[in-house]
Amino acid sequence: MAKKVGIVGAAVTPFKGRWYEKTYYELAQMATREAVKDAAISIKDVDAAFYSIYNDIFERTCIPEHPLHGIIGMQHKPGIRISCGGATGAYTISAAHAYLAGERFKIVLVLGVEKATDCFDFLSMSATPEVIKAIAWSGDSFFEQKLGWSASDSYAEVVLGYMDEHPGDLKPEVTAQISSQLSKQARTNPYAQRQFDQVTPEEVMNSRYIVYPFKELEICVYSEGAAALILAEEETAKAMAKNSGKPIVWITGLGEANEHSFAGKNQKDMSRIMSGHLASHRAYDMAGIEDPVKAIQVVELHDAFVHELEITLAEFGLVPLGRADSLIEEGIMLPGGRLLVSPSGGLIYCGHAVGASNIMSAWSARKELIERNLRTAMVHGTGSTVAQYMACQILEHE
Amino acid sequence: MAEKKQKVIPDEYIPEVASRVVTIEGSDYLVENDAMYTFYERSMGEFSPFFLAIRDEKKILGCKCTKCGIVRVPPMLTHCPDCDFAPTQPVEVGQVGRMNTTPPITYFATSLFLHIAPYGRGRVILEGADTAMSVNLYTTTGILVPGLIKKGTEVKVIFKGERVGEITDIFCVPTSELTPDQITKKGLEESELNWATPKEPVFPKASEEDIAIYKQSLKEMQALAAEMSKSKRARKAIEGWKRDIAVKTKAGEFAMCINDGDFSIEERRLGSPDFVMACEDPKTLLDGLSYKGAITDSVIMKKLWISKNMEFNTIFKLDRLARFLAREKKEAAKQ
Ligand SMILES: [Zn+2]
Numbered sequence: 151m152a153k154k155v156g157i158v159g160a161a162v163t164p165f166k167g168r169w170y171e172k173t174y175y176e177l178a179q180m181a182t183r184e185a186v187k188d189a190a191i192s193i194k195d196v197d198a199a200f201y202s203i204y205n206d207i208f209e210r211t212c213i214p215e216h217p218l219h220g221i222i223g224m225q226h227k228p229g230i231r232i233s234c235g236g237a238t239g240a241y242t243i244s245a246a247h248a249y250l251a252g253e254r255f256k257i258v259l260v261l262g263v264e265k266a267t268d269c270f271d272f273l274s275m276s277a278t279p280e281v282i283k284a285i286a287w288s289g290d291s292f293f294e295q296k297l298g299w300s301a302s303d304s305y306a307e308v309v310l311g312y313m314d315e316h317p318g319d320l321k322p323e324v325t326a327q328i329s330s331q332l333s334k335q336a337r338t339n340p341y342a343q344r345q346f347d348q349v350t351p352e353e354v355m356n357s358r359y360i361v362y363p364f365k366e367l368e369i370c371v372y373s374e375g376a377a378a379l380i381l382a383e384e385e386t387a388k389a390m391a392k393n394s395g396k397p398i399v400w401i402t403g404l405g406e407a408n409e410h411s412f413a414g415k416n417q418k419d420m421s422r423i424m425s426g427h428l429a430s431h432r433a434y435d436m437a438g439i440e441d442p443v444k445a446i447q448v449v450e451l452h453d454a455f456v457h458e459l460e461i462t463l464a465e466f467g468l469v470p471l472g473r474a475d476s477l478i479e480e481g482i483m484l485p486g487g488r489l490l491v492s493p494s495g496g497l498i499y500c501g502h503a504v505g506a507s508n509i510m511s512a513w514s515a516r517k518e519l520i521e522r523n524l525r526t527a528m529v530h531g532t533g534s535t536v537a538q539y540m541a542c543q544i545l546e547h548e
Numbered sequence: 549m550a551e552k553k554q555k556v557i558p559d560e561y562i563p564e565v566a567s568r569v570v571t572i573e574g575s576d577y578l579v580e581n582d583a584m585y586t587f588y589e590r591s592m593g594e595f596s597p598f599f600l601a602i603r604d605e606k607k608i609l610g611c612k613c614t615k616c617g618i619v620r621v622p623p624m625l626t627h628c629p630d631c632d633f634a635p636t637q638p639v640e641v642g643q644v645g646r647m648n649t650t651p652p653i654t655y656f657a658t659s660l661f662l663h664i665a666p667y668g669r670g671r672v673i674l675e676g677a678d679t680a681m682s683v684n685l686y687t688t689t690g691i692l693v694p695g696l697i698k699k700g701t702e703v704k705v706i707f708k709g710e711r712v713g714e715i716t717d718i719f720c721v722p723t724s725e726l727t728p729d730q731i732t733k734k735g736l737e738e739s740e741l742n743w744a745t746p747k748e749p750v751f752p753k754a755s756e757e758d759i760a761i762y763k764q765s766l767k768e769m770q771a772l773a774a775e776m777s778k779s780k781r782a783r784k785a786i787e788g789w790k791r792d793i794a795v796k797t798k799a800g801e802f803a804m805c806i807n808d809g810d811f812s813i814e815e816r817r818l819g820s821p822d823f824v825m826a827c828e829d830p831k832t833l834l835d836g837l838s839y840k841g842a843i844t845d846s847v848i849m850k851k852l853w854i855s856k857n858m859e860f861n862t863i864f865k866l867d868r869l870a871r872f873l874a875r876e877k878k879e880a881a882k883q
Contacts, residue, residue, distance in 0.1 A: 207584065413671050
């Protein structure tokens with residue numbers, strides 16, 4: 151029988167559009183310092199580090215985790231870096247969980263960090279085109295990169311594929327309201343990049359197209375920042391919780407799935423995010439959740455695009471496929487609704503520091519469970535081309 | 549269409565060796581121009597027949613599984629993963645196909661593709677194939693707008709005149725824009741299509757009322773421009789950017805000048821503008837600058853014409869300028 155694993159400490163640095171003041175070395179150490187403080191332990195008590203760093207090009211080095219190991223006080227201990235596109239953070243949590251459940255370690259650090267906006271395009275004199283270029287090197291290099299593949303255009307393919315099958319769903323008025331709602335939620339998150347950037351649905355509707363059908367205020371912003379979790383196996387977690395006085399949030403379910411990179415017969419079905427359906431239902435099975443609509447109270451999503459947020463919640467079985475607009479039209483995610491969706495403001499308003507993003511989501515979900523005294527939350531990461539990768543975790547507060 | 553570049557990394561992308569100091573809350577931080585680059589002499593390996601067939605024979609190849617018969621295009625593999633790795637054989641497929649799903653259109657591209665935006669990329673299932681191939685999509689009628697190519701739209705593979713053995717040697721256009729002969733012809737080339745040339749729109753004569761609207765709009769735009777030039781936040785949107793734009797409307801022509809944070813609108817004719825904008829109603833531009841609807845959308849919806857497609861990038865900066873000023877005003881109003 152695998153050991154139970156819980157979150158006993160968590161921290162994030164502020165997510166910012168640009169951290170001129172710090173390199174990713176210092177951001178990583180900042181999050182680590184705060185996480186061990188939150189868990190009320192010494193870094194010396196930590197058995198291993200699991201690094202969540204997405205893109206070598208952002209950090210401008212290969213093996214970006216190697217300089218961090220000594221800096222965060224982990225010399226002579228094991229360190230593993232996970233890199234799974236946008237799903238890097240969620241997959242890193244899965245990997246760390248497996249080592250603890252398999253009794254290889256008692257306490258581990260999950261450390262996500264990313265420094266995206268050092269990239270700069272000197273031709274347009276702005277960062278964003280170069281940031282998205284750095285990501286666009288992840289498109290298939292033989293057949294797709296040279297066509298102008300980008301993260302936005304590949305997720306737009308999935309969204310448009312869904313809209314082909316469900317033409318009445320993902321209405322522009324609804325995606326605009328969701329974005330507006332997320333912006334309001336970021337207001338109470340002091341670490342959010344856009345804490346004070348509240349927008350109205352009209353402003354979202356009036357914002358320019360980036361990639362059809364995505365408008366500027368329906369897309370995540372690129373951030374720099376770090377986030378860290380301290381995970382421990384059952385007995386150690388209980389002892390630590392007694393010492394820190396903080397309740398344990400258990401990771402009771404995990405699921406992962408990766409689809410085919412290319413579309414067509416026996417390959418990716420562009421109208422679905424099957425990775426999301428499979429990963430979430432594997433996580434529900436492990437957690438013993440029969441009816442996710444009843445069980446899940448908080449979802450911290452990897453919501454890089456509002457439309458993708460909607461489809462993902464449908465694939466998770468939290469709203470019907472083809473009726474994701476019920477999130478707004480039936481008030482499901484509005485104040486007083488049954489589901490708290492991305493209370494941190496999500497990737498669109500808290501920000502998207504890729505390797506740190508899903509770790510930030512877990513930090514936020516844990517905080518919400520404890521502060522609001524709720525029972526069950528869900529965290530997820532999606533990544534690679536056409537929403538190919540997915541990892542989900544179910545978090546439960548005793 | 550993507551222009552052919554002589555260098556693997558075109559010179560204009562490469563910054564000078566330089567650094568600057570950014571001061572935040574009294575502390576100085578050193579910021580250096582830098583790059584991480586690697587050159588390749590890369591083999592196309594098992595994909596070589598596919599790229600050579602495009603380059604030399606204007607043919608599209610796929611691979612067919614000897615066991616289940618599935619035809620994959622492009623030919624991604626030599627053995628079928630669905631049939632315990634039974635071998636596949638090369639087959640030629642058709643040059644007409646249907647869109648697997650509605651394709652996205654990119655307006656805001658990565659730095660490598662800014663000069664070709666807006667562009668469509670989608671997946672086509674060619675006749676005889678079971679899987680979808682990514683292609684760039686164009687219309688011979690001008691800028692690709694949403695709704696023109698959808699799931700199921702029939703498209704045709706077009707070959708460029710100069711081919712180098714890359715996926716960009718081909719692209720697709722809707723067959724509805726082609727003659728029956730062009731649709732059936734194999735190896736149809738770009739030069740055989742009837743491309744609409746971008747023509748500056750001609751406006752009807754302005755009425756007294758049009759002139760009054762023009763004068764009023766110009767005044768309002770000039771007031772906005774003055775505010776933008778004073779706003780620290782708005783200035784950031786056009787930092788390091790320089791453009792002199794001739795703006796033509798039904799009732800008059802004026803100059804819009806961007807100069808590293810400074811933004812001005814003056815009633816004068818520019819001798820040699822960087823590019824020309826034309827919109828019948830000056831309010832289109834006024835609304836955009838007042839952050840009531842994006843100027844980008846006006847270009848997409850053909851309410852505003854620009855003489856150079858690559859100046860889409862400047863249009864983005866103008867939208868940003870409008871948004872930054874609007875946000876600054878909104879925040880000031882809250883305090
Ligand atoms: Zn087969």
